Amino acid sequence: MREEITRLYRGIIAGAHPVLRRVTVQDWSGGEHLPEGGFVIASNHISNVDHFPLGHFLVDHGRAPHFLAKSSLFKPPGVKQIMQGTGQIPVFRGTTRASDSLAAATAALRDGACVCVYPEGTITRERDFWPMTGKSGAARLALETGCPLVPMAIWGTHEILEPYSGRYVPSLRPPRTVSVRVGAPLDLDDLRGQPLTQAVLREATDRLMSRITALLEEIRGEKAPEHRFDPRTDVPARGKSKKGKA
Template identity: 35%
Template sequence: MADKHVRTDWFLRNIAIGPAFRGLSRLKIDGKEHIPPEGAVIVAANHLSSMDAVIVPLAMGRPTTFLAKAEYFSGSGIKGRLTAEFMERVGTIPVDRAKGRAALMSLDAAQQALEDGRAFAMHPEGTRSPDGRLYRGKTGVARLSLVTGAPVLPCGIIGSHKLLPPGSRRIRPAKVLVRFGPLVQPTGYRSGPMAIRSRDMTVDIMRAIESLSGQEYVDQFSPGPKSTSQD
């Protein structure tokens, strides 16, 4: 499976999607020096568009695994089967957000991906921003880092919502900037109960994302997108 993931990632990045997408988005990347070329790392990015799942792996320059809605793996017809096959080949991990146990199992799969030395991307906000602002992060990223020892790579995405505006099904040309910051190491959060350590680490991760993205910060959890058509 890992070899198939690597081969598919190379094909998508260099032939099938990458060249056209880079031209459409005029993708610019800052902070490449912070990206570990190999080994386990958790990418923590803000979330403005469903296109972020394409943008982050292209900006990373290495195979990067995401969590995705379980519905992407269970669609019917030719389109559904092709979507499920695509998600499987790029190493996406399905998560049923309506079922707590299923979500926990997805995080177990994410932990395994990190233990295998892969890059794994998450959105601490949990869902797309409804208004372009940055909302309070949930502690899943920090907990995964503290359990596995994998460092967190803060990522600020700028402009992806213009590529695919809310409610639209058509991708439009727009400038996209991805900025990576210095790694946040879990070793800096050793003392105290897990709940306190994960919250402190989450606060620092969100501050880093805020600085990178330039978004206004809202100290409350995101209510989710106004339109769910692309979430």
């Protein structure tokens, strides 16, 4: 089963599509790996504008992306109606409703939707924009529902809006090349049907982050560091540490 794109979603797409075509140069590959029914797609995260080219890529391949987004984005009038009307999924971090987002994402997947997750949980703080260690949400969704888990890598959006720079206005001229590459669904057959222990979820998540990193290596034409940055233990090169230092 594959979900239908709503009329509101189609209207937003019609308005945004020509703008995105003008301000970015698309270097896209791997669309043939997108499944027909419900699936989880997981990408690295390097800029606050990542959602737009990722959504552009998916829409151009006939899918309506449903992002897990901070609940605060659902509060402003107008924005709230758009977020709800296009089926975006609020994440209530640090509250008693924290599990609601997983329940909503699970329901969407079973209805044939494409659910988008940034498994790092935030924009990377690695010095050279390589992926960090991942959280287990994407793997949990895929294993609980039996849906495919599809890796994706993005590159170039940090040149439109660099994270942690204090700049809030995107640089749109000249158009920046944005690369999006999708890989084949992750092989999780040996983990499906097992109890979702921390060890199983960590194994699935490690496979996912390794595949995302490999896709990004292909785009960039260089190797990632052997040590994957862990924001829990490593000193952030971008943003602030727990002590407030950059």
